[in-house]
Amino acid sequence: xxxxxxxxxxxxxxxxxxxxxxxxxxxxxxxxxxxxxxxxxxxxxxxxxxxxxxxxxxxxxxxxxxxxxxxxxxxxxxxxxxxxxxxxxxxxxxxxxxxxxxxxxxxxxxxxxxxxxxxxxxxxxxxxxxxxxxxxxxxxxxxxxxxxxxxxxxxxxxxxxxxxxxxxxxxxxxxxxxxxxxxxxxxxxxxxxxxxxxxxxxxxxxxxxxxxxxxxxxxxxxxxxxxxxxxx
Numbered sequence: 001x002x003x004x005x006x007x008x009x010x011x012x013x014x015x016x017x018x019x020x021x022x023x024x025x026x027x028x029x030x031x032x033x034x035x036x037x038x039x040x041x042x043x044x045x046x047x048x049x050x051x052x053x054x055x056x057x058x059x060x061x062x063x064x065x066x067x068x069x070x071x072x073x074x075x076x077x078x079x080x081x082x083x084x085x086x087x088x089x090x091x092x093x094x095x096x097x098x099x100x101x102x103x104x105x106x107x108x109x110x111x112x113x114x115x116x117x118x119x120x121x122x123x124x125x126x127x128x129x130x131x132x133x134x135x136x137x138x139x140x141x142x143x144x145x146x147x148x149x150x151x152x153x154x155x156x157x158x159x160x161x162x163x164x165x166x167x168x169x170x171x172x173x174x175x176x177x178x179x180x181x182x183x184x185x186x187x188x189x190x191x192x193x194x195x196x197x198x199x200x201x202x203x204x205x206x207x208x209x210x211x212x213x214x215x216x217x218x219x220x221x222x223x224x225x226x227x228x229x230x231x232x
Contacts, residue, residue, distance in 0.1 A: 008224045014193060014210060017172055021108050022116035022143075022163060022192075024178035025126065027200030029104075029117075029133055029215060031096040036061065039089040040073070046085055049074050058201055062180075098199055099215045101134025105141075111222045116143035116163055118176070123148040143167060155182040157189025164190075177218060 026032035040061075041052045052073055060069045066086075067079035074082070108115045117135065119126060123146030130136055130144070143163055152158040164171060171191035176183065179200030187194040195218065196211040212218050 008221050010210065011195070011218075011221050014195070015113075015175060018113065018175045018193060019173045020114040020116055020142075020163075020167055020169055020175070022118050022160075022174060022176045023104075023215075024176070024180070024183050025117060025119040025121050025129055027179045028177060028183075028197055029098055029135075030129055031098060031199075033058075033061070033201045035093055035095050038093040039086055040070075042089045042092065043082060043085040044074060047074075047077075047082065049077075061201075095129065095132055097133045099133065099219065101130070101136070102139045104133075104215070104219060105135060105139040107219045107222050114142045114167065116145075116167070116174075117141045118143075118145045118150075118159065118163055120147050120150070120153045120159075120182075122146060154180075155185035155189070157186055157191070159186050160190035160192055177215070 023029060037052070037054060037057050040057060044050075044052050056073055060072045067083055070077050070079045070082045105115055117126075117130065121129065126144070126146040130140070135141055143166055145159075145162055147153060149162055150159045151161055160171070160174070160176075164174065167174070172193070175193040175195060176187040177195050177197060178184065178187070179197050180202050184194050184196065186192075194210075197214050197218070198211055199214040212221075
């Protein structure tokens, strides 16, 4: 992702009227891309295939359904068998969280914002990911949306409709944090503000005017507060 590095003053200006911070999950809060590559490569090797090139993986991963991706990476593969083998790699290659969930929730709320999660991740996979991060119990988001909860997935701006409706906020009162071009496109289409993070596989994939290296950098700025006095 491209964009100007954020400073406290720049972020404060951008958040002047914002009341809710919403976050993507994959490659924003969790290292999904690299973990999925390691699982895929390990599954391929176990099934007797040559090592998978990162460039080949990145070309299709996340753009089409995973079983279809597999047919692009490996000749003559049985997608169903591969997916089963891939699933068995989860213990060997677990997801890694980029952030401590309780810290995220506490920092966002102390800065005076509501907290939301909005992702294309299938809803049945979202809860385990939030549990891994620690966004559960008292630290659970105020609003949480997985793929099944969205009328259309990102990059459609309609992905934000349920959040805006439930929160009662207008789009200019919401800021979205994500790593991918689809995140930026959806936020822009919905009229929602956007701050990018460069923790995913798209280091130059958007025209976001503000980009941070990762989620912890945003939390460090938020902790400098008081944002409550600058965002109302």
